[in-house]
Amino acid sequence: MAYDARALVQRWFDEVWNKRRDESIDELMASQSVGHVEGGTVDGQDGFRKMRAMFLSAIPDVRIDLEDIVADGDRAAVRWRARGTHSGEGFGIPPTDRPVDFTGSSWFHVRDGKFIEGWDTWNLHGLLGELQAPPAEVKKLF
Numbered sequence: 001m002a003y004d005a006r007a008l009v010q011r012w013f014d015e016v017w018n019k020r021r022d023e024s025i026d027e028l029m030a031s032q033s034v035g036h037v038e039g040g041t042v043d044g045q046d047g048f049r050k051m052r053a054m055f056l057s058a059i060p061d062v063r064i065d066l067e068d069i070v071a072d073g074d075r076a077a078v079r080w081r082a083r084g085t086h087s088g089e090g091f092g093i094p095p096t097d098r099p100v101d102f103t104g105s106s107w108f109h110v111r112d113g114k115f116i117e118g119w120d121t122w123n124l125h126g127l128l129g130e131l132q133a134p135p136a137e138v139k140k141l142f
Contacts, residue, residue: 003110003113005108008028008115009066010066012024012028013080017062017064028114034117035048035120036120037051038120056088058091058093059087059100063082063084064080065080065083067080067103075108075110077107079104080105080106084100086131091131093128093131098130102122103122105121
């Protein structure tokens with residue numbers, strides 16, 4: 001195996017999400033890849049770009065930190081934490097300027113040094129509900 005799945009995952013989050021390097025999408029993701037994300041399926045690099053653009057238009061300053069990575073052969077799993085500010089309308093909700101902080105996990109399948117399939121799990125509906133709730137009600141939850 002000429003690639004390290006752990007290193008590919010670290011590079012994905014650092015370059016694609018945190019540094020916003022669009023060219024890294026083509027370098028790390030196979031053109032015929034499939035992503036299983038909250039709310040649906042994302043097909044290929046262009047599908048991912050559209051999904052990421054929508055997400056970043058809602059939380060343009062998002063940073064994703066990796067908390068744990070497990071890799072074995074052509075598979076890798078990561079537990080991550082995302083933080084940012086809801087300052088855009090990408091989720092179809094007027095900007096609240098509230099800080100967001102949520103966790104999730106992602107699984108990756110690699111072939112020939114590129115991601116061919118991925119699965120993301122996080123509470124999108126909980127985040128959307130929190131952003132739509134009046135600030136006083138959100139504070140009551142904690």
